[in-house]
Amino acid sequence: MTPSLISPPLPISPHLSNSPLKLGVMASGSGSNMEAIARAIADGQLNANIQTIIYNNPDAGVVARANRLGIPAVLLNHREFESREALDLKIIQTLKQYQVEWVIMAGWMRRVTQVLIDAFPRRILNIHPSLLPSFPGVRAVEQALAAGVKFSGCTVHFVELEVDSGPIVIQAVVPVLPDDTPKTLQARIQVQEHRIFPAAISLAAAQADPEIQTC
Numbered sequence: 620m621t622p623s624l625i626s627p628p629l630p631i632s633p634h635l636s637n638s639p640l641k642l643g644v645m646a647s648g649s650g651s652n653m654e655a656i657a658r659a660i661a662d663g664q665l666n667a668n669i670q671t672i673i674y675n676n677p678d679a680g681v682v683a684r685a686n687r688l689g690i691p692a693v694l695l696n697h698r699e700f701e702s703r704e705a706l707d708l709k710i711i712q713t714l715k716q717y718q719v720e721w722v723i724m725a726g727w728m729r730r731v732t733q734v735l736i737d738a739f740p741r742r743i744l745n746i747h748p749s750l751l752p753s754f755p756g757v758r759a760v761e762q763a764l765a766a767g768v769k770f771s772g773c774t775v776h777f778v779e780l781e782v783d784s785g786p787i788v789i790q791a792v793v794p795v796l797p798d799d800t801p802k803t804l805q806a807r808i809q810v811q812e813h814r815i816f817p818a819a820i821s822l823a824a825a826q827a828d829p830e831i832q833t834c
């Protein structure tokens with residue numbers, strides 16, 4: 620069975636509001652999901668704009684992608700904050716400064732607090748490389764391999780205080796092959812992440828705003 624058979628085309632078209640969604644992306648890593656979202660915007664599949672990218676790790680690959688795409692990137696190094704709440708307050712201030720309406724956690728590897736969640740009620744999405752509620756937390760791909768599951772995948776969900784919890788927006792499924800390593804399974808999952816994340820943003824926005832039409 621191929622991944623495309625397991626995860627058929629998404630029955631979602633872009634939301635039809637005239638005003639683009641104002642996204643703020645939070646990322647700690649390579650930023651491939653951020654770029655997939657930017658590509659969906661450029662291709663006209665997602666009516667949105669990435670207002671800013673916040674990253675917490677000075678070496679994060681997302682910075683080079685942001686520079687190439689001309690998106691302002693702001694470093695908020697968690698090591699320089701005395702508490703999680705202090706970091707979240709600065710994140711909120713930065714997101715508001717860029718008029719962000721939807722917060723997109725695309726590989727953000729820090730726990731967030733209720734302070735951030737309350738600032739963007741039901742407007743924060745996260746992507747996780749497993750079929751939640753299975754395998755939350757770190758090393759989700761390794762957890763799936765260790766459990767011997769035959770299928771895994773990825774989940775876009777609304778963010779709540781408990782890590783990798785919250786209502787699910789979209790999932791995609793991939794097979795786990797007998798000779799898979801964390802690297803090969805992760806790569807198969809990432810293909811699906813890049814597919815579902817833009818669609819999930821569109822769907823979540825359409826559900827949040829009844830004025831927005833989907834078909």
Ligand code: GRF
Pocket residue numbers: 646647648649650651652653725726727746747748773809812
């Ligand atoms: C993704 O696999 C995502 O599921 C996890 O972090 C990874 C980020 O990858 N939360 P990238 O930085 O978008 O390439």
